[in-house]
Amino acid sequence: xEHRYSRRVHIGIKALVFRRGIPITLGVIRNxxxxxxxxEMNIDEIRVNQPIEIEFRLQAGGRSxxxxxxxxxxxxxxxxxxxxxxxxxxxxxxxxxALVDGFVMRERFREVSxxxx
Numbered sequence: 001x002e003h004r005y006s007r008r009v010h011i012g013i014k015a016l017v018f019r020r021g022i023p024i025t026l027g028v029i030r031n032x033x034x035x036x037x038x039x040e041m042n043i044d045e046i047r048v049n050q051p052i053e054i055e056f057r058l059q060a061g062g063r064s065x066x067x068x069x070x071x072x073x074x075x076x077x078x079x080x081x082x083x084x085x086x087x088x089x090x091x092x093x094x095x096x097x098a099l100v101d102g103f104v105m106r107e108r109f110r111e112v113s114x115x116x117x
Contacts (some may be wrong), residue, residue: 002089005060009031009032009104010031010103011031011037012028013028013029014028014029014054014059015027015028016053017041017050017053018054018055018068019046019050020089021053024052025041026041026043026080027039027042029054029056032094032099034076035082035085035096036071036084036091036096037054038081038082039054039080039081041075041081043080046081047073047076047110049072049073051070051071051073051086052071052073052083053069053071053074054086055067055069056069058098067091067095069085069089069095070092071084071092072084
């Protein structure tokens with residue numbers, strides 16, 4: 001049984017994956033929560049407990065910026081990897097929260113718009 005501390009949200013944005021500071025592949029963040037994410041990607045040469053970084057574009061206040069988040073591989077799947085946020089990455093935590101919260105707000109806006117029709 002899965003135990004989650006925060007809601008998982010569908011994301012669907014592209015992200016660049018780094019290992020030891022070197023970009024290794026492009027993936028798509030399928031879903032994320034405040035504590036981690038699942039990214040669809042080629043998993044060649046990726047191992048559980050391996051540190052990797054994920055870089056994505058974050059939009060806030062009409063501005064767009066690239067954000068790199070430190071993670072650790074929690075699980076491997078045929079189509080990608082489950083990642084946990086690294087414990088020592090406060091800026092990464094803030095960025096992941098902003099990403100998730102932004103998509104939650106979009107979902108709520110869509111629900112309100114559909115109901116309002």
